[in-house]
Amino acid sequence: METEQTSKLDYLLSRYNKPGPRYTSYPTAPVWPVVTDPSSYINQLKKLARSAGGPISVYLHIPFCEDRCLYCACNVSVRADHSVADRFLQHLETEIKLVADQLGFKPVVDSLHLGGGTPTYLSPEQIHRLMALLNHSFDINFLSGELSVEIDPVVTTNDHLDALSDEGFQRFSFGVQDFNPAVQEAVKRIQPFEDTYRQVSEARRRGAQSVNVDLIYGLPLQTAASFRETLKKTLLLDPDRLALFSYAHVPWIHKHQQVLDQYQRPEGLEKLSLLMDAKDFLESAGYRLIGMDHFAKPEDELSVALDEGRLRRNFMGYTTLQTETILAFGPSSIGFIGGEYVQNQKNLKQWETGLSEGRLPIEHAYQMTTDDRIRQRAIMDIMVQFAVFYDDFKRLTGETFTDYFREELAGMDDLEADGLITRFNDRLVVTDLGELFVRNVAMRFDRYLMGETGPRRFSQTV
Ligand code: SF4
Known part of the structure; x- marks a missing residue:
């Protein structure tokens, strides 16, 4: 039986483990053209000002880290010297002011997320200064x-x-990745369990309402036994949520990852087994799988939102937030306003230069089409709830799923024959086995991947 399952998984990996998006957005970022003229973004801000619409989200990217973790795929500026932080805050102030000038009112912010990089690269005083900047231009819903x-x-x-x-x-997301000392040494991120435990306790002592822990499977030197130990230690932290990300080894994009080629790294079936073991372990510990790579306690808002059909996916992963507009600040940050994705200059220097010249320093912008919206609905339903219910789809898009995606559905015989999906009259369902390959299912609805032959832009789907 064991061998039968192993050869089935081997077969599926050989067919489906190929580069593919993680779908934190649709269309995905590589589709967005280079646009450095911010006039369309400015128009969207003016429209938002005229509508004085509902609450928004704000994302702030602090790009600095003292050192580089070798697995990292984030947009990071490595600076051991913290003197750059003050200059960064000055530029951030300019960026916030440029946006606020267009808005002319203080939008209510229902969600504020500080990401990076390392937000606590800023000193405590600088964190207060940052919040003063934000409070000046936004009505943060405390x-x-x-x-x-x-x-x-x-x-x-x-x-x-x-x-x-x-x-x-009140929400703290702790980056852990792995607690094994050999793995930590290989990826150059030394982080003793005791230190993390103490910090989580300190955060809770200060009233943290939600603790998330990020782990990565597929890192160099990880084994089934070592990763099980990491999971056991993680549960000692009693997180409300866990994110279990697949390591994306893309050294042709992130050159620093080349160093990791010297180590043995779980790939293919071995890597997939880490995920399957982790899923079993966490579910038997009472956590629920949320979408592709998150776990949450049953009483956590993510679980509740999943049951109530309110769960969504965005650049920060899975979320319960219903706000459509995201204003983003800092280099490489991605916002969404009026159906348009807007990404800032990724390069810190270019971001600063734009602001020094008094203009919003964008690098990419993309206005979604009607077709994008319809496909986004299908893809996000698959990524979030592993199913598309045709009645809901019709209600939300006005389109009949089986008509709109007639060709796509007809081309899914292989997915169904391989046991990854089931096509019912009223819904398309990703099976338990298919959950492991959910990106491959979603990819079938991605118009921009059809006939894709260009350079590799994505990590492997498993
Ligand atoms: S701390 Fe986070 S953002 Fe910084 S290098 Fe490490 S993984 Fe990347």
Whole structure:
């Protein structure tokens, strides 16, 4: 039986483990053209001002890290010298002011997320200054909004946690990845369990309402036994949520990852087994799988939102937030406004230069088409709830799923024969087995991948 399952998985990997998007957006970022003229973005801001619409989300990207973790795929500027932070805040102030000038009113912010890089690269005083900048231009909903921050326990101090909790942050996402010392040494991220445990406790002592832990499977030197140990230690932290990301080895994009080629790295079936073991382990510990790579306690809002059909996916993963507009600040940050994706200059210097010249420093913009919206609905339903219910789809898009995607559905015989999906009269369902290959199912609805022959832009789907 064991051998039968193994050869089935081997077969599926040989067919489906290929480069593909993670679908934190649709269309995905490589589709967005280079646009440095911010006039369309400015028009969207003016439209938002005229509508004085509902609450929005704000994302702030702090791009600095003291050192580089070798697996990292984030947009990072490695600076051991913190003197750059003040200049960064000055530019951020300019960017916030340029946006606020177009808005002319203080939008209510229901969600504020500090990401990076390392948000606590900023000193506690700089965190207060940053929040003063934001409070000046936005009406942050401290009562019922979500203020969340990514924490690197290696550089975060109790003073940082004090500053963050004083400023109303209640959601803390701790970057862990793996607790095994050999794995940590290989990826150059030394982070003893005891330090992380202490920080999580300190965050809770300051009233943290939600603790998330990020792990990565597929890192060099990971084994089934070592990763099981990491999971056991992680549960000692009693997280409300866990994110279990697949390591994306893309050294042709992130050159620093080439160093990791010297180590043995779980790939193919071995890597997939890490995910399957982790899923079994976490589910038997009472966590629920949320979408592709998140787990949550049953009482967590993510679980509740999944049951109530309110769960969504965006650049930060899975979320319960219903706000459509995201204003984003900082290099490489991605916003969404009026159906348009807007990404800032990824290069720190170019981002700064744009702001020094008094213009919004964007690098990519893309206005979604009607077809994009319809396909986005299908893809996000698959990525979030592993199913598309045709009645809901019709209600939300006005389109009959089986008519709109007649060709796509007809081309899915292989997925069904391989046991990854089932096509019913009223719904398309991703099977338990198909959940492991959910990106491949979603890809069938991606218009921009049809006939794709260009350079490799994505990581492997498993
Ligand atoms: S701390 Fe996070 S953002 Fe910084 S290098 Fe490491 S993984 Fe990348």
